[in-house]
Every structure is written in structure tokens, then in C-alpha cells.
Amino acid sequence: MRHPRLYILAVLALVACGGSSSRQVVAVVNGEKITASDVAAMLPQNLDSMRADTVKKQVLDNIITRKLFAQEAKRAGMEKDAEYQVELEQKALVNQRLYDTVTAPGNRLTEADVQAAYKLLQIEAHLKVIAVQEESLARRLASALEQGAVFDSLAVKYSTLPSATRGGDAGFEPLLYVEEPLRTSVMALQPGQRTEPVRVTGTWQIAQLVEMRPASPGAPPLEQYRPEFERRLRQLRRREMANRYMVELRDRVTYNPEGLDILCRPVDSITEAEKGVAVAYKDESKYVKVARLLPVAARFPVTLDSAMKKYAVRRAIEEDLMYEDALRMGLDKSPDIVRQLAGEREKVLYNALFKKEISDQLVVTDDDVMDYFRQHRDDFPSPDSNRVAGMIRSRLLTERRDARMQEYLAGLKAKAKIEINQAALAAVKKEAEARARPKQ
Numbered sequence: 001m002r003h004p005r006l007y008i009l010a011v012l013a014l015v016a017c018g019g020s021s022s023r024q025v026v027a028v029v030n031g032e033k034i035t036a037s038d039v040a041a042m043l044p045q046n047l048d049s050m051r052a053d054t055v056k057k058q059v060l061d062n063i064i065t066r067k068l069f070a071q072e073a074k075r076a077g078m079e080k081d082a083e084y085q086v087e088l089e090q091k092a093l094v095n096q097r098l099y100d101t102v103t104a105p106g107n108r109l110t111e112a113d114v115q116a117a118y119k120l121l122q123i124e125a126h127l128k129v130i131a132v133q134e135e136s137l138a139r140r141l142a143s144a145l146e147q148g149a150v151f152d153s154l155a156v157k158y159s160t161l162p163s164a165t166r167g168g169d170a171g172f173e174p175l176l177y178v179e180e181p182l183r184t185s186v187m188a189l190q191p192g193q194r195t196e197p198v199r200v201t202g203t204w205q206i207a208q209l210v211e212m213r214p215a216s217p218g219a220p221p222l223e224q225y226r227p228e229f230e231r232r233l234r235q236l237r238r239r240e241m242a243n244r245y246m247v248e249l250r251d252r253v254t255y256n257p258e259g260l261d262i263l264c265r266p267v268d269s270i271t272e273a274e275k276g277v278a279v280a281y282k283d284e285s286k287y288v289k290v291a292r293l294l295p296v297a298a299r300f301p302v303t304l305d306s307a308m309k310k311y312a313v314r315r316a317i318e319e320d321l322m323y324e325d326a327l328r329m330g331l332d333k334s335p336d337i338v339r340q341l342a343g344e345r346e347k348v349l350y351n352a353l354f355k356k357e358i359s360d361q362l363v364v365t366d367d368d369v370m371d372y373f374r375q376h377r378d379d380f381p382s383p384d385s386n387r388v389a390g391m392i393r394s395r396l397l398t399e400r401r402d403a404r405m406q407e408y409l410a411g412l413k414a415k416a417k418i419e420i421n422q423a424a425l426a427a428v429k430k431e432a433e434a435r436a437r438p439k440q
Contacts, residue, residue, distance in 0.1 A: 026428065027060060028419040029067045038063060039428045055427055060420070061413045066350045068412045073349035078356075082348040084295070089344045093337055098326040102245045106237030109230060114222070117233050122178035123184055124209040126210040127178070128152070130159045131203040138197035138204035144196065151208050160203065168208075174215055180240055182207055201243045202250060248320055254281045255314065262290050263297045263313050264306045270294070280317050288317055300369045358404050364396045372396060 027034040042059045073079065128151055132138050141154050153167025163170045178186055185195040186207055194208040222229065259279030262270060275291040284290065296316045300309050328334065369392045373385045380388045 011273075024421070024424040024427070026421055026424045027064060028417075029064055030071055030416055030418075032067055032071070034060070034063055034067070036424060036428050039425070043428070056425055060425060064418060065409060066346055068409070068416060069353045070349040072412055073168060073353040076353070078349060078352050082352055085346050085348050086341070089348075090341050092321060093340055093344075094326040094332050095319060095322045095332060097331045097337060098322055098329070099242060101329065101331065103238035103241045106239075106241050107234050109233060109237075112349070114226075114230060114233065117176055118219065118222050118229070120183075121174050121229075122215050123175045123212065124172040125175055125178060125212050126169045126172045127186065128208040128210060129153065129161060129163060129170050129205055130155045130168050130343065131161045131200070131205045132158055133160065133203060135197065135199075135204050137207060142206055145206070151194070169210075172211075172213075177237070179243070192247045199247060202247060212312050246318070248323075248406040249318060252283050252321065253314075254284075256280060259290055260310045261306075262311060263269070263293055264309045267294055267298045279313065282317070282321060288320070293317075303340060357408055361404055362397055362400050364393050364400070368396060369393055 025033045026039055039056065040258045041278060042063065043055065047055060072084075076152055099174055130138075130141060130151070132141065137158065141149075141158060142395050144154065145151060152167030152169075155164050158164075159168055161168070161170070175183055175187065182195065182198045182200050182205055185198055186209060189195065189207075189209040191209055191211055194206055197204045197206055199205075256278045259277045262274050262277055263279065270290065275289065275294070277290050278287040279290055279293055280288045293313055293316060297309070300312065304312075331337065366389075369389050372392050372395075373380070373388065377383075382388055385392075428438060
């Protein structure tokens with residue numbers, strides 16, 4: 001018997017006039033639309049035509065369930081509690097789009113780019129390298145080398161690279177894989193000469209050229225592996241662009257050691273006055289206080305050392321700066337970002353309500369376990385209930401969770417207005433196939 005408020009439509013009334021198939025409305029749940037794209041995105045890539053109708057209905061039912069839970073969570077005032085998690089997801093999505101935007105030029109290769117990179121692949125440089133974090137230390141080491149200090153000894157003592165134990169000896173490497181701007185400096189050297197301190201991916205490096213030679217073994221003819229070479233070259237160029245952006249971004253931040261030290265302590269020991277201490281200054285005008293970073297510090301494991309804690313704090317501040325850059329570029333307004341974030345918000349609200357109304361309502365006592373064991377003794381190979389108690393408890397929790405879920409969901413559906421466009425649902429497979437089809 002159909003509930004009076006549950007409307008199943010088999011007509012095209014919900015199809016947006018003049019819209020594409022991806023924007024066709026497959027269902028409306030309490031006024032919120034579910035489009036063909038929403039359903040197609042959740043379908044398996046290799047959809048079996050024999051089971052297509054069943055799978056599509058299951059997927060749509062799952063989407064409707066999530067939407068009903070999210071709507072109920074909002075009515076219950078749970079949206080505010082989900083904001084922090086949604087904010088983290090939004091930052092991750094938008095920062096990833098920023099990374100894609102910053103590195104996109106690396107995907108554009110000219111024939112001159114390919115030929116120049118191939119030449120760099122054919123020459124190897126044998127280098128010794130010292131890498132340190134601070135420019136001032138790098139300058140002092142460069143001065144010491146000028147005065148006759150032994151490169152190998154300084155590398156062992158100061159370098160942060162794995163090659164430090166070998167006196168900084170990095171061995172032979174194709175020039176193509178020596179990161180800029182160090183590569184340009186190295187190419188101007190004669191054997192025995194060294195570079196001035198060069199900024200490379202957040203470190204300051206001094207390189208000494210031992211030898212330059214043709215690559216051994218030599219690179220295969222370019223035409224034999226051009227597609228793979230171009231793929232690797234694009235990847236390398238994107239990484240270099242990302243590193244350049246991060247170096248510039250880190251130059252915009254100055255850290256306050258006092259604030260970093262405060263965040264290394266247990267969060268519950270930090271006083272109200274200390275929460276107002278600056279941790280970092282951004283772009284010479286904005287500052288970040290301890291209070292802003294307490295959620296980051298609260299996630300530190302007890303055993304995490306201070307160096308790793310400070311790294312995590314600096315990383316959180318860098319992500320904030322990236323996010324601010326992305327917002328200035330309007331990347332958060334991209335339609336796919338907006339759509340993904342809406343889905344994430346629904347997922348967070350669904351999980352919150354599921355925990356409150358389903359998971360937290362489940363109780364399985366020791367007596368329940370024993371009763372089940374007595375009633376189903378023949379189903380277990382062991383006569384010892386203790387050996388199967390965990391299995392029984394898990395089985396009971398699953399059964400009760402599923403029963404509670406069905407009951408709660410039935411209640412939500414009973415008071416909901418759900419409209420389904422069967423014709424639009426039947427056409428969803430075409431949208432899924434279009435998504436899976438390789439782009440030309």
C-alpha cells in the first residue's frame with residue numbers, strides 16, 4: 001500500500017526543460033533534487049546490463065537515504081557540530097584544486113621542451129651536496145669552505161640529506177633530475193668547483209661538482225619511448241612548479257618560537273593568556289594565535305616529539321595560506337567543488353545522525369550473548385561460549401543495527417515527500433557510460 005506522501009512518478013514531469021541529460025532530475029526528496037549525474041557518479045564503472053535496473057534503484061535508494069538523514073540532522077540542529085569537519089574537507093578540496101591550477105602549465109610541452117629535457121637526460125653529474133634549513137647557516141658553511149674547510153666533513157656534520165653519512169656524496173644523476181635552480185648553477189661549474197648557497201625545495205643547498213659525463217647507460221632513442229618520457233617530464237615539471245610555489249609561500253611566513261613551544265605542550269595545560277600568543281606572522285600583517293591552532297595540537301599523539309609537532313603546526317599554517325590564495329582565485333566557486341562539498345556535508349550529517357540514532361542506541365549485554373549461544377549452540381563448533389562470544393556479539397550488533405536502521409528509515413520516509421522519475425532513472429546508464437568514455 002502506497003503511503004499518501006510518497007509519490008512515485010513514471011512521467012517526465014521532473015525533467016528540466018531544455019536541460020542536458022546529466023541535469024535531468026531523477027528524484028526530489030522534500031524539495032531537494034537528485035540529478036542523473038548524482039546517480040551516475042555512484043554507479044560501478046562496469047555496469048552489468050542484466051543487473052543495471054536493480055543496481056540503479058539501489059544506488060538511488062542509498063542517495064535518498066543519505067539525503068533524508070542529512071535533512072533530519074539539520075532539523076535536529078546538528079549542522080553546527082559538523083562545520084569543522086566540513087571546513088577541513090572544503091580546505092582539502094580547494095587546496096587540491098589550487099595545486100592543480102599552479103602545476104597545470106607543466107602539462108603543456110613544446111617540441112623544444114622535449115628536446116631540451118632529452119639532452120639533460122643524456123648527461124650525468126657526480127655531485128656532493130650539503131643541504132641545511134637556514135640560509136644563515138648555509139652562508140656560514142660557504143664562508144668556511146672558502147677558508148679551506150673540507151666539504152665532506154661539513155656535510156657529515158650539518159647536511160640534512162641521507163647522503164650526509166657519505167660526506168654529501170650523491171653519486172651520479174642525470175642533469176634532468178637535478179632540481180632547479182640548483183641545476184643551472186651546477187651546469188656552470190668545472191670539476192672541483194662548488195655553487196653558492198641555492199634555495200631548493202625549502203632547503204639551502206651547496207653542491208660541489210666531482211665529474212660530468214655522458215649518461216651510462218645512455219638514454220634510448222627518444223622516439224622509442226616518447227609517450228613515457230613526456231609523461232615523466234610533465235610529472236617532473238609539475239613537481240618543480242609546486243615546489244617553487246611552496247618556497248614562495250613559506251617566504252611569506254615568520255614564526256614565533258614562543259608560540260611554537262606553547263603548542264608542543266598538552267593542550268589542557270595552555271592558559272588563556274598563552275592562547276593569545278602569536279605563533280606566526282603571515283604576509284607581514286596578519287598573525288596566527290595559539291588559540292587558532294589548538295585543534296591541530298589536540299590531535300598530537302602523546303609520544304610525538306616537539307620537532308614533529310612544530311612541523312605539523314607549520315604545515316597547518318601553510319595550508320591556511322594556500323586556502324586563502326585559492327579563495328582569492330575563486331576556486332571554491334568551481335561547480336564540481338561546490339557539488340563535492342555538498343556531498344561531503346551530507347555525508348558528515350548522515351554519519352552524525354547515524355551515530356546518534358543508530359550506533360549509540362545499540363546495546364548487547366553478556367546475557368544477550370549467552371542467550372544467543374544457548375539457542376544456537378549447534379551452530380558453533382566449540383562448546384566454550386567464551387571462544388565465540390566476540391563473534392556472537394558482533395553478529396547481534398549487526399542484526400540490531402540493521403533492524404534499527406530499517407525502523408528509523410521507515411519513520412523518515414513516512415513523513416517525507418519523495419518523487420521519483422522512473423523514465424529519467426532508466427536513462428541514467430547513458431550518463432554513466434558517457435562519464436566512463438575516454439575524453440578525446
